[in-house]
Amino acid sequence: xxxxxxKTDDIEIRLFLEALYRKYHYDFRDYSxxxxxxxLRQAKERFNCGSYSLLQDRMLHDPLLLxxxxxxxxxxxxxxxxxxxxxxxxxxxxxxHLRTYPSLKIWIAGCSSGEELxxxxxxxxxxxxxxxxxxxxxxxxxxxxxKAEAGVYELERxxxxxxxxxxxxxxxxxxxYYTAAYGxxxxxxxxRRRAVxxxxxxxxxxxxxxxxxxxxxxxxxxxxxxxxxxxxxxFGDSLSHKGFLGLGAKENLRFSRHSEAxxxxxxxxxxxxxxxxx
Amino acid sequence: MTKSSYxxxxxxxxxxxxxALSKLLPELPAGYALPVLVVVHVPADKNxxxxxxxxxxxxxxxxxxxxxxxxxxxxxxxxxxxxxxxxEKDKYLSLSSEEPVLYSRPSIDVLFETAADxxxxxxIGVILTGANFDGARGLKLVVDAGGKALVQHPxxxxxxxxxxxxxxxxxxxxxxxxxxxxxxxxxxxS
Numbered sequence: 001x002x003x004x005x006x007k008t009d010d011i012e013i014r015l016f017l018e019a020l021y022r023k024y025h026y027d028f029r030d031y032s033x034x035x036x037x038x039x040l041r042q043a044k045e046r047f048n049c050g051s052y053s054l055l056q057d058r059m060l061h062d063p064l065l066l067x068x069x070x071x072x073x074x075x076x077x078x079x080x081x082x083x084x085x086x087x088x089x090x091x092x093x094x095x096x097h098l099r100t101y102p103s104l105k106i107w108i109a110g111c112s113s114g115e116e117l118x119x120x121x122x123x124x125x126x127x128x129x130x131x132x133x134x135x136x137x138x139x140x141x142x143x144x145x146x147k148a149e150a151g152v153y154e155l156e157r158x159x160x161x162x163x164x165x166x167x168x169x170x171x172x173x174x175x176x177y178y179t180a181a182y183g184x185x186x187x188x189x190x191x192r193r194r195a196v197x198x199x200x201x202x203x204x205x206x207x208x209x210x211x212x213x214x215x216x217x218x219x220x221x222x223x224x225x226x227x228x229x230x231x232x233x234x235f236g237d238s239l240s241h242k243g244f245l246g247l248g249a250k251e252n253l254r255f256s257r258h259s260e261a262x263x264x265x266x267x268x269x270x271x272x273x274x275x276x277x278x
Numbered sequence: 279m280t281k282s283s284y285x286x287x288x289x290x291x292x293x294x295x296x297x298a299l300s301k302l303l304p305e306l307p308a309g310y311a312l313p314v315l316v317v318v319h320v321p322a323d324k325n326x327x328x329x330x331x332x333x334x335x336x337x338x339x340x341x342x343x344x345x346x347x348x349x350x351x352x353x354x355x356x357x358x359x360x361x362x363x364x365x366e367k368d369k370y371l372s373l374s375s376e377e378p379v380l381y382s383r384p385s386i387d388v389l390f391e392t393a394a395d396x397x398x399x400x401x402i403g404v405i406l407t408g409a410n411f412d413g414a415r416g417l418k419l420v421v422d423a424g425g426k427a428l429v430q431h432p433x434x435x436x437x438x439x440x441x442x443x444x445x446x447x448x449x450x451x452x453x454x455x456x457x458x459x460x461x462x463x464x465x466x467x468s
Contacts, residue, residue, distance in 0.1 A: 010367075032372045034364035034392040039376070077375050083324065218375045221345045221361075225370075228346065249324050250358045250373055255346045 012052035013037060019056050024066060026140065027203040028073055030227035036073065043072040067143050074141045075222060078115040079160060080153075080174070082217070083249045084167035087123060089269040091169050094244055095127050098212060104133040105211040107238065109202060109231075110219035111137035114148025115161075118177075120215070121191040126171045130194060136209060138200035149197050151178075151187035158185050202231040207238045214239060217270075218248035225255065232258045236274060245272045284426070284466045285400030286349070286365075287312050288393045290386030290416070292319040292408030294436025296328075298456060299406070300335045303354070305460035308337035311467035312402075314354040315343070315363065315371075315393060317384045319408070322360040329356050345373040357384035364392040380412045390416025399424030402466060404459060405451075406430045408440025414447035427451035428459050 013036070017029045028036060040052065047065065049055040058065055081087050098104055106124075108116050117137040124130045139145050153161070162174040178185040200208065202219070214235045220228045235245050236258055245262060247270040253259040262272035291298055295318040306314070320326050326342075333340040336354060343355040349369045357363035362374040362384050379385035390403050390413060403420035405413045407430060421427050429451045432438035445451060454462065 032364070032366060034366050034372055034395070035374050035376070037395070038364075038388070038391070075374070075376050077377060085324075221373045221375070224366075225346050248375070250342075250361050251345055254344065 009037075009052065012056070013040060016040065016052050016056045016059070019060055020069075023060055024063075026070065026073075027201065030203065030224050031222050032224050035075075035222055039072045039075075043069055046072070070141050071143065074139075074144070075218075076112050076141070076144055077218075078112040079157070079164060080115045081119045081161065081164035081168045081170070082115065083269075084164045086217075086246065086249070086269045086271070087119060087164075087168035089266050089271060090246070091123060091127065093266060094213070094271065095129065097242075097244075098129060101212055102132065104129065104213070105136065105209055106133055107136045107138070107209070107211040107214045109138055109200070109214055109216035109235070111139050111144070111148055111197075112141075113144050113153075114151060115153075116215060116217065117148055117195055118151060118187050118191055119165075121195065122165070122170070122174075122177055123168075124194075125191070133194055135195040136211070137195055137197050140199060140201045140203075142199060145197050145199060149192065151189065151192065152184050153187075155180055155183050155185050202234060203227060207234060209238065210240050211238050211243060212240055213244040213246070215246040217246065218251070220247065220251055228255075229257045232256050236261045239274045241274065241276055243274045245274070246270065247272070283400070284312055284402055286393065286397050287314045287402045287404065287463060287466075288390055288420070289314065289316045289404040289406065290318075290390065290408070290413040290440075291316075291406035292382075292386075292410060292412065292437065292440055294407035295319070296331055297407075297436060298430065299332055301456045302406075302460050302463075303332060303336040303338070305457075306336065306338055306463060309352050310338055310464075311351050312463075313349045313351050314338060315349070315357075315365065315389060316354060317357045317363060317386045317389045319382055319384070319386075319410075319412070320359050322383075324359055326359045332356065343371045343373070345371065347371045357389065359384075362388040364388060365396040366392075367396050369396065380410060382410070382412045386413035387416035391419045394419045394423040394425060397423075397425065401425035402428065402463065404428045404430075404463075405441055405444040406456075407435035407437050409437040410440060411443040413440060414443040417444045417451065418447045421448050421450060428462060429453050430459065431455055 165174040265273040338354040364372040
């Protein structure tokens with residue numbers, strides 16, 4: 001009989017993710033396994049565990065491990081004005097539509113350490129829409145949310161952020177928005193004035209507000225196809241009529257069950273618009 | 279399917295890649311039975327023309343890999359700029375924005391490692407010209423999983439550091455010229 005034998009590693013990883021979910025309610029069970037496996041391997045080495053079963057043992061019995069473990073499982077790579085053409089297109093093509101609304105709600109789903117939130121705040125301020133807007137910045141990682149609320153970044157990253165800002169059509173200078181001291185750049189707290197930071201899981205949580213724009217970039221790639229569909233469905237349910245969905249530079253809705261619910265607004269910059277109801 | 283039949287090919291190249299692939303790819307016929315997955319180190323500029331360049335030389339359908347795209351024969355999937363390309367066990371592709379590995383994103387190691395996990399003995403790993411060490415660890419994982427390792431002969435490579443590092447990591451790999459690699463790959467589809 002040709003039974004496919006599952007590798008021990010893979011069994012252990014499935015059990016680890018199940019245990020993580022049952023103990024702490026962080027649900028990575030439907031994430032793309034190739035990436036999770038790589039990162040769990042790094043976590044296993046970092047914590048000196050000879051196997052994933054041993055890592056599971058430590059995770060279950062040592063809650064202090066959790067924050068660092070989460071930092072391995074969630075990808076926190078981000079930049080201000082990441083993919084400048086995306087922000088340029090938002091500024092030049094999407095803002096004119098958003099201007100027609102008396103009030104705006106913007107959802108940054110998977111906000112990581114806040115880089116995208118501050119990008120939106122700066123963009124909206126420069127385009128005169130800050131006072132009409134409310135930004136929801138959500139993530140599953142509590143440490144990332146704390147960092148997002150603080151708005152402090154290593155100064156050595158500022159050069160890249162500034163370049164991105166300029167390329168995205170920034171109207172003044174990024175240095176207008178932060179103060180530098182002790183190797184760190186602290187973004188002006190007024191930029192947080194219109195922001196709400198909250199934990200929210202695209203795996204398990206529901207719609208929490210009607211929004212005109214969802215920006216969820218380089219988050220869906222870590223989900224398997226079913227979970228991607230769930231998230232996109234959630235975005236569709238959250239968006240108002242003709243609302244905008246912005247994805248990451250190489251993400252698209254092509255393989256999603258919900259592709260028909262959206263039209264391509266800007267193909268190159270991965271910005272979609274929710275189809276009007278028939 | 280017999281135990282020794284191959285299911286996929288992964289190729290990694292860096293400096294000198296376009297030239298090397300331009301000599302290798304024309305040898306693969308249209309409808310080549312094994313999907314080909316390729317990482318070429320390119321700058322992070324998202325509007326890369328690498329796919330078009332390679333399409334000129336190839337009878338395979340050359341495209342930039344998309345997230346959650348099913349892997350099909352007759353196609354060559356190229357890692358997009360600034361994303362890692364991963365193979366899922368159920369033979370889909372995934373992209374990732376994780377940190378660069380050995381300063382590279384896309385990383386040859388990441389493709390090879392995940393492909394080895396998905397295809398095991400059914401995988402052929404090919405390391406071509408390049409000036410850094412990306413791919414050496416990945417090729418070893420291909421071999422450890424029972425796959426076949428082919429390395430472009432350092433002396434014929436535009437940049438020899440990558441093939442040399444791959445050979446240090448995999449002493450059992452076959453050192454071949456581009457023509458010999460092409461011949462092996464053609465033979466492998468039967």
